[in-house]
Amino acid sequence: IKFQVKIGFYCVLCVVASALTVPLCLLRHGGRTVRNMRIIKNVVRTFKYLYGLRFEVKGLEHFKTEGPCVIVSNHQSILDMMGLMEILPDGCVQIGKRELLFTGPVGFVMYLGGVIFINRKSTSNAKSVMSGVAQAMMEENVKVWVYPEGTRNGNGDLLPFKKGSFHLAVQTQVPIIPVVYSTFTAFYNPAKKLFTSGKIQVEVLPPIETKGLTGDDVTVLTEQCRNTMRETFFRLSGMSSEANGSACPAVQ
Numbered sequence: 550i551k552f553q554v555k556i557g558f559y560c561v562l563c564v565v566a567s568a569l570t571v572p573l574c575l576l577r578h579g580g581r582t583v584r585n586m587r588i589i590k591n592v593v594r595t596f597k598y599l600y601g602l603r604f605e606v607k608g609l610e611h612f613k614t615e616g617p618c619v620i621v622s623n624h625q626s627i628l629d630m631m632g633l634m635e636i637l638p639d640g641c642v643q644i645g646k647r648e649l650l651f652t653g654p655v656g657f658v659m660y661l662g663g664v665i666f667i668n669r670k671s672t673s674n675a676k677s678v679m680s681g682v683a684q685a686m687m688e689e690n691v692k693v694w695v696y697p698e699g700t701r702n703g704n705g706d707l708l709p710f711k712k713g714s715f716h717l718a719v720q721t722q723v724p725i726i727p728v729v730y731s732t733f734t735a736f737y738n739p740a741k742k743l744f745t746s747g748k749i750q751v752e753v754l755p756p757i758e759t760k761g762l763t764g765d766d767v768t769v770l771t772e773q774c775r776n777t778m779r780e781t782f783f784r785l786s787g788m789s790s791e792a793n794g795s796a797c798p799a800v801q
């Protein structure tokens with residue numbers, strides 16, 4: 550029951566905070582713009598105190614690169630939104646599934662913040678949205694945050710990566726900046742109905758340059774980036790990776 554109440558409260562909090570933030574965004578900037586993300590970020594960053602969550606962040610200097618880039622990170626839960634806002638650089642929009650647009654005030658505030666919605670059920674639609682993103686990224690100098698696993702995954706490992714964000718980076722020749730969050734399983738586990746306070750280690754990794762790469766390099770690039778993120782994920786989570794690809798808690 551306590552678990553459901555905490556998650557329920559999180560959803561209510563998101564809805565109420567969004568409903569209050571929508572007028573702020575409209576009054577401040579008049580409509581959809583990535584500049585609203587600053588307002589949203591400041592609101593969301595207060596949520597962690599209600600849940601006793603702490604973020605320990607390393608590598609923020611890697612965000613200091615000027616100009617557009619593609620940020621990729623692991624995706625464990627709807628709670629990731631707090632981790633995202635904890636470190637989100639200015640001028641950065643996220644790619645989200647289209648269904649999120651229809652969540653009332655939450656969808657509206659995402660829209661106002663510039664979130665780009667994709668239809669995951671249609672590869673051709675998702676690809677054409679991504680090529681629009683490529684153009685906007687370069688013309689409007691924005692960064693794009695993508696969850697390359699394409700869905701939430703709380704199983705203590707990373708899912709295979711979708712290639713859309715890597716195509717995007719190669720097509721625009723911008724760097725990829727990986728961000729890794731340690732596993733939530735010690736404090737948040739829906740299967741065990743566990744949701745307590747906890748600490749999350751976050752690491753922003755050095756940019757991966759894509760200058761000179763072509764579409765033919767995307768598969769290798771995707772795999773290399775995933776391997777680096779996976780190693781970091783296990784290290785930050787205090788786990789050791791096994792040769793068969795599964796993960797187990799380190800014996801310490």
Ligand SMILES: CCCCC/C=C\C/C=C\CCCCCCCC(=O)SCCNC(=O)CCNC(=O)[C@H](O)C(C)(C)COP(=O)(O)OP(=O)(O)OC[C@H]1O[C@@H](n2cnc3c(N)ncnc32)[C@H](O)[C@@H]1OP(=O)(O)O
Pocket residue numbers: 562563564566567570589592593624630643644645646649655658659662664667669670671672673675676679680695696697698699700711712713714716717
């Ligand atoms: C104030 C209070 C506020 C309260 C809170 C409210 C709001 C907070 C505000 C903001 C927070 C926002 C947070 C948003 C989080 C949202 C998280 C999500 O929704 S995650 C789910 C959606 N995201 C993704 O899916 C991204 C990752 N997916 C991809 O990149 C995919 O590749 C894809 C582009 C979606 C396409 O996927 P699909 O499954 O259809 O196809 P494949 O990936 O299998 O690709 C098939 C084939 O095509 C090639 N390909 C892919 N993309 C391209 C491309 N751009 N160009 C060329 N080719 C492409 C790919 O390589 C495959 O070919 P092959 O197998 O031969 O290699």
Ligand SMILES: CCCCCCCC/C=C\CCCCCCCC(=O)OC[C@@H](O)COP(=O)(O)O
Pocket residue numbers: 559560561563564624626627628629630646649651652653655699700701702
């Ligand atoms: C009028 C309709 C009202 C509906 C009320 C909706 C209530 C909104 C509830 C919770 C808000 C939490 C918003 C956090 C945003 C985080 C986005 C997120 O993490 O989405 C999950 C998505 O990445 C992957 O989805 P799947 O794992 O594939 O599934």
